[in-house]
Amino acid sequence: MLNSLNVAQSGLAASKVAVENVSNNIANENTPGYKKRVIDQSELEHSDSRFYGRGVEASTAYRITSIYMSxxxxxxxxxxxxxxxxxxxxxxxxxxxxxxxxxxxxxxxxxxxxxxxxxxxxxxxxxxxxxxxxxxxxxxxxxxxxxxxxxxxxxxxxxxxxxxxxxxxxxxxxxxxxxxxxxxxxxxxxxxxxxxxxxxxxxxxxxxxSSEEFAGTYTLKIGDVVAIGNNTVIRDITVEDQYSPQKDRFIKDDGKTSSILDGVTFDNDDTITYKLNNSSEVSVQFGESIDTNGDGTPDFTVDETNYVRGLVHKINSDPELSKTVVAYNGTYTQQADGSKTTDDRQDNFLLVEAVEPGEVGKFEGRITVTEQTDASDPTSVTSKNTVFRDEYQSNDGxxxxxxxxxxxxxxxxxxxxxxxxxxxxxxxxxxxxxxxxxxxxxxxxxxxxxxxxxxxxxxxxxxxxxxxxxxxxxxxxxxxxxxxxxxxxxxxxxxxxxxxxxxxxxxxxxxxxxxxxxxxxxxxxxxxxxxxxxxxxxxxxxxxxxxxxSDKETSDFLLTTQKAVKQSVQSSYDNLVKVDKDEEMLNLIKFQSAYTANAKIVTVVDEMLQTILGLK
Structure with a gap:
């Protein structure tokens, strides 16, 4: 009889905890991030030979959640x-x-x-x-x-x-x-x-x-990089700007030789003109003397073997063009002090690079090769060819x-x-x-x-x-x-x-x-x-x-579609984890009835004990 009283008492305690949990769920219905709690109830283990058990235990309250849906x-x-x-x-x-x-x-x-x-x-x-x-x-x-x-x-x-x-x-x-x-x-x-x-x-x-918790260790990744590891090791996220200059390469598919005179015989009074941004231009003419170091003595005479170096000198010496671009004879090597050097033992190809890196240094340049038998006669032009940069081997800023x-x-x-x-x-x-x-x-x-x-x-x-x-x-x-x-x-x-x-x-x-x-x-x-x-x-x-x-309308349509998808997932997730008042009220009635029933058992046992104690 006393054992029955203990069983009923455990039922009263478990029902009390369950009712308190229902109350807590209802109170936190609108708390951001709150997931409803469920009391874990289990039968008390047998410790003697009784066959009807020792009662119930309300051990823990666990959250209702789903890793997959989350x-x-x-x-x-x-x-x-x-x-x-x-x-x-x-x-x-x-x-x-x-x-x-x-x-x-x-x-x-x-x-x-x-x-x-x-x-x-x-x-x-x-x-x-x-x-x-x-x-x-x-x-x-x-x-x-x-x-x-x-x-x-x-x-x-x-x-x-x-x-x-x-x-x-x-x-x-x-x-x-x-x-x-x-x-x-x-x-x-x-x-x-x-x-x-x-x-x-x-x-x-x-x-x-993405996040996971394994063997007590929490890891969170942003993209494919660990941002939180070993629970508390945090890596700050930074944003870095990188700027690279526009590089126009007038080069053949072999990646080595100049495309400027492709199929053109450079001789007599022929000229090669580089025009920048449809405004400023410089030219080299076959037979022209070039003084690269400014000592008054010509270093070479322009012909088909050195016209690239002649153009490089003219572009870099021009007060207007040099504000926007720098020309090189082929690919340069950057030295430790920041200077750039090229192999100028021979012509390579014309490389024109923006002075300002990034999109701000954007420019447009083209080359015109004019074959002419007499520079003083405007009717003696035999051919003119416009050469643009190689789109596949050049780089935008x-x-x-x-x-x-x-x-x-x-x-x-x-x-x-x-x-x-x-x-x-x-x-x-x-x-x-x-x-x-x-x-x-x-x-x-x-x-x-x-x-x-x-x-x-x-x-x-x-x-x-x-x-x-x-x-x-x-x-x-x-x-x-x-x-x-x-x-x-x-x-x-x-x-x-x-x-x-x-x-x-x-x-x-x-x-x-x-x-x-x-x-x-x-x-x-x-x-x-x-x-x-x-x-x-x-x-x-x-x-x-x-x-x-059209781009805005397409983006808005995709946004509307994605909102509908997200709302569907959100509804399913909320139905699982959020507090449902109707469900909680049913639970309240259920646990209240259990509490009343266990209280009735206590009352009956008490009456039985009083009857026994009153026997003479």
């Missing part, structure tokens, strides 16, 4: 935040391209073209000349403003990335502190485990992570943003930091900032080229642009120079106002045709090599704007 939620959360960040950046670009009925680059282009048409109709009108100067200057200024707005969005992204790195390091430190507290106790605290899970979910916003952990680069697959880093690295195919800056640069380069020179070949037909006329082999006096715009990028683009007074009827007739020309090439190789994507100036910019909107 990992899925973390993965989908990372992807969602990747698309959120990407959509925000595209939104900033779209805002930069936004136009109204009266303002915007489209309107500036149309007003400039109309100003040309007005002046063509009245070439001596000072009003129309002033109007052309106004709209030509505004076109350049607004293109540069639009370009600058994209750069500002890029800079804001970079600053945001630095703040996010600080957030990541703060979260890692918090997880490390929690691991220290967990290590001091024999039984893991549920509230600390909840907090660690919540921090992992928060961390997954920034990057793809690159800005690279890489995330490191303890000097180990982290290759991220998703998350906010992935979206930011790939849009700050110019070589990334996903970099939308670079895509649209390049499109604007292509517009600027083409505008400068087609308003530079032309050759009239018929009543209404022309060879358009400086690049195409560089290949013109007819009477060189037929080439008409305009130089209305100069530069090869948005930043270097200029409207040369002084040239407006030099615009005669012939030049204006040519410029006016550009307004209606629908097969303008924006590939930078000349109008005589226009590809299938050739279009008009106005339509080119409209296509750029459409592309911006």
């Amino acid at each position: 990992q899925n939620l973390i993965r989908e959360n990372t992807r969602e935040n990747y698309f959120i960040q990407k959509s925000q950046m595209l939104g900033n670009i779209e805002t930069a391209f936004k136009e109204t009925d009266e303002s915007g680059l489209s309107k500036d282009i149309n007003r400039y073209l109309q100003a040309v048409e007005n002046l063509r109709a009245s070439p001596t009108s000072e009003i129309y000349k002033s109007d052309l100067i106004t709209h030509g200057t505004l076109l350049v200024e607004n293109m540069q403003t639009l370009y600058s707005d994209i750069e500002k969005a890029e800079e804001l992204t970079k600053e945001s990335m630095k703040e996010n790195i600080s957030q990541v390091n703060g979260i890692l430190k918090e997880i490390g502190k929690i691991n220290q507290q967990l290590g001091k106790s024999q039984i893991a605290s549920n509230d600390l485990l909840d907090r660690r899970d919540q921090l992992e979910l928060e961390l997954s916003k920034y990057a793809d992570i 690159e800005n690279s943003v890489q995330i490191y952990a303890f000097d180990a680069p982290i290759e991220l697959k998703s998350g906010v930091l992935k979206a930011q880093s790939e849009n700050l690295t110019t070589s990334s195919a996903s970099n939308k900032f670079t895509v649209y800056k390049d499109k604007l640069d292509a517009l600027a380069q083409t505008l400068s080229d087609i308003t530079d020179k032309f050759v009239k070949t018929g009543e209404t037909t022309y060879i358009e642009g400086g690049i195409s006329t560089d290949r013109y082999t007819g009477n060189q006096d037929d080439i008409v120079g305009i130089n209305l715009f100069s530069g090869s990028t948005v930043k270097s683009l200029q409207f040369n106002t002084k040239e407006v007074n030099n615009l005669d009827q012939t030049k204006l007739d040519y410029l006016a045709t550009l307004q209606w020309k629908s097969d303008i090439s924006f590939e930078g190789r000349g109008q005589d090599l226009a590809g299938p994507e050739a279009t008009s100036i106005s339509e080119y910019f409209q296509e750029v704007r459409i592309s911006v909107s």
Whole structure:
């Protein structure tokens, strides 16, 4: 009978603990990261010969969770935040391209073209000349403003990335502190485990992570690099900017020899001209004497064996070109003091490198080889060849943003930091900032080229642009120079106002045709090599704007889809781990009934004992 009383007492204690657990679950229903608790109840072990047991024990409260579903939620959360960040950046670009009925680059282009048409109709009108100067200057200024707005969005992204790195390091430190507290106790605290899970979910916003706990050792990886090892060994995450300069190589496929005179016999009065940014140029002529050290004594006479070294000297000696680029005779070797040396015992190939590393040092250069029998006779040109850099063996100026952990680069697959880093690295195919800056640069380069020179070949037909006329082999006096715009990028683009007074009827007739020309090439190789994507100036910019909107719409669609996926996983996970009031109320009724039943047993046993003790 006394044993029955002990059994009932254990039932009362277990039911009391269970009711308290239900109360705790309901109280923490809205606590961030809280997972519902379940009391582990088990039968007390037999310690004697009784056959009905010794009662019940409420030993521990454990969390309801699922490692598999938790990992899925973390993965989908990372992807969602990747698309959120990407959509925000595209939104900033779209805002930069936004136009109204009266303002915007489209309107500036149309007003400039109309100003040309007005002046063509009245070439001596000072009003129309002033109007052309106004709209030509505004076109350049607004293109540069639009370009600058994209750069500002890029800079804001970079600053945001630095703040996010600080957030990541703060979260890692918090997880490390929690691991220290967990290590001091024999039984893991549920509230600390909840907090660690919540921090992992928060961390997954920034990057793809994975964590595991084996034999009491906790490890967390960001990407493929360990950020927390051995429970508390924390590696700070850093972001590093790396800049490499643009390198144009005029080289053959063999990777050794020059491509400048490929198939050309260099002799007599032939010249080789290097033109930079469609503005400044230098030339070497066959038979010209070159003084490389400035002592007044020629070091060599230009011929087919040393023209590369002659070009290198001319480029590096030119006060304008040397501000932007440095030329080398082949691949250089960098010395310990930072100087660069080349093997100048023979010609190798022309290497032209930007002075400023990274995207800021961007330039455009090309070479024209002119075969001419008499330098004084403009009709004696036998051939002209334009040579561009080898695209496969040259390098664009690159800005690279890489995330490191303890000097180990982290290759991220998703998350906010992935979206930011790939849009700050110019070589990334996903970099939308670079895509649209390049499109604007292509517009600027083409505008400068087609308003530079032309050759009239018929009543209404022309060879358009400086690049195409560089290949013109007819009477060189037929080439008409305009130089209305100069530069090869948005930043270097200029409207040369002084040239407006030099615009005669012939030049204006040519410029006016550009307004209606629908097969303008924006590939930078000349109008005589226009590809299938050739279009008009106005339509080119409209296509750029459409592309911006299309990218934003596509990104928003992917974001909406990913949100639905994440919400589905979140709902399944919450149904498992979150507190359900209805379920808790049923548990409350159940444990309350158990408590009442055990109390009834105590009452019955007490009455039986009283009856026995009352016997005489």
